[in-house]
Amino acid sequence: MTDIRNMLIVGFGTMTGAMVEGWLKAGIAPEVFTVYHPRGKDVPEGVRLVTDWPTERFDAVLLGVKPYMLDDVAPGLARAVSDKTVVLSVLAGIELASLRARFPQAEGVVRFMPNLACALGKAPNGLIGEGLSDTQRGMVTDLAEKLGSAEWLEDESRFDLVTALAGSGPGFVYRFIDALAVAGTRLGLDEGQAGRLAIQMVEGAAALAAQSEHSPGELARRVASPGGMTQKGLDVLDENDALVDLLTQTLRAARDRGAEMAAEAREKG
Numbered sequence: 001m002t003d004i005r006n007m008l009i010v011g012f013g014t015m016t017g018a019m020v021e022g023w024l025k026a027g028i029a030p031e032v033f034t035v036y037h038p039r040g041k042d043v044p045e046g047v048r049l050v051t052d053w054p055t056e057r058f059d060a061v062l063l064g065v066k067p068y069m070l071d072d073v074a075p076g077l078a079r080a081v082s083d084k085t086v087v088l089s090v091l092a093g094i095e096l097a098s099l100r101a102r103f104p105q106a107e108g109v110v111r112f113m114p115n116l117a118c119a120l121g122k123a124p125n126g127l128i129g130e131g132l133s134d135t136q137r138g139m140v141t142d143l144a145e146k147l148g149s150a151e152w153l154e155d156e157s158r159f160d161l162v163t164a165l166a167g168s169g170p171g172f173v174y175r176f177i178d179a180l181a182v183a184g185t186r187l188g189l190d191e192g193q194a195g196r197l198a199i200q201m202v203e204g205a206a207a208l209a210a211q212s213e214h215s216p217g218e219l220a221r222r223v224a225s226p227g228g229m230t231q232k233g234l235d236v237l238d239e240n241d242a243l244v245d246l247l248t249q250t251l252r253a254a255r256d257r258g259a260e261m262a263a264e265a266r267e268k269g
């Protein structure tokens with residue numbers, strides 16, 4: 001495995017900021033990172049900020065702008081891409097072919113789908129690439145594992161679904177936490193206390209599920225005493241597959257938006 005020597009980041013925002021936080025915590029030196037922003041930007045200590053397009057070549061460039069801004073930055077960014085560079089994109093819905101059309105000279109192009117838990121080294125990172133050398137694939141795997149895990153896909157048609165589950169997923173979980181707190185408040189708990197209980201309960205339950213030898217289904221069974229309180233609640237979630245159906249609709253809607261964004265980028269490219 002080859003350590004990354006330099007990475008240019010274009011679009012240093014919520015997502016790529018969390019990634020850099022995770023990489024710095026994992027021991028990558030801040031000098032590895034260069035952030036480009038035409039109007040300047042706060043960056044962590046030791047990270048280089050440039051307001052003009054750099055002319056040197058980078059091992060990796062990380063694209064972190066909003067998907068509809070791809071063509072605002074692609075021509076300038078192309079100057080920092082050589083035939084030894086891997087282009088990493090966190091842009092939802094933007095396909096490998098759309099990236100390749102903008103960066104034909106890059107050696108490899110990768111869709112790298114993290115989530116905000118990167119900052120804690122706890123994100124499942126969806127990956128799919130094209131044109132990668134073995135060295136680049138090893139480097140990208142290492143970068144992903146420093147942020148949590150590396151989940152390589154072979155079939156790009158599934159990537160938007162991975163994005164919906166693992167990239168958008170924290171948004172859905174936060175809604176669930178909020179809903180638990182709202183429900184508790186509606187039924188009579190103090191609002192602040194209901195919020196604290198909901199967050200700490202989900203944190204502990206997720207940590208236990210991650211460590212346990214048992215599946216989440218079995219863990220739910222272990223919480224529910226026959227004829228007891230939990231079972232009565234689970235009966236509501238399970239009736240007519242209510243929760244599974246709701247989450248299927250949720251993932252489908254998110255996934256299908258990815259396909260729409262992909263089509264928009266394809267038309268422009």
Ligand SMILES: NC(=O)C1=CN([C@@H]2O[C@H](COP(=O)(O)OP(=O)(O)OC[C@H]3O[C@@H](n4cnc5c(N)ncnc54)[C@H](O)[C@@H]3O)[C@@H](O)[C@H]2O)C=CC1
Pocket residue numbers: 010011012013014015016036037038064065066067069072073090091092113114115116167168
């Ligand atoms: N927020 C999330 O949880 C996730 C976001 N993503 C992807 O990450 C990308 C960025 O999303 P966020 O970080 O949420 O948005 P954001 O708005 O926080 O970040 C975008 C950044 O791009 C910068 N920017 C705008 N114009 C620029 C230019 N011309 N040159 C250089 N930088 C420029 C902005 O200053 C901003 O900081 C999107 O493509 C999204 O699909 C992917 C997975 C999860």
Ligand SMILES: O=C(O)[C@@H]1CCC=N1
Pocket residue numbers: 092163167168
């Ligand atoms: O909402 C979005 O489009 C991106 C994809 C995953 C999380 N945020």
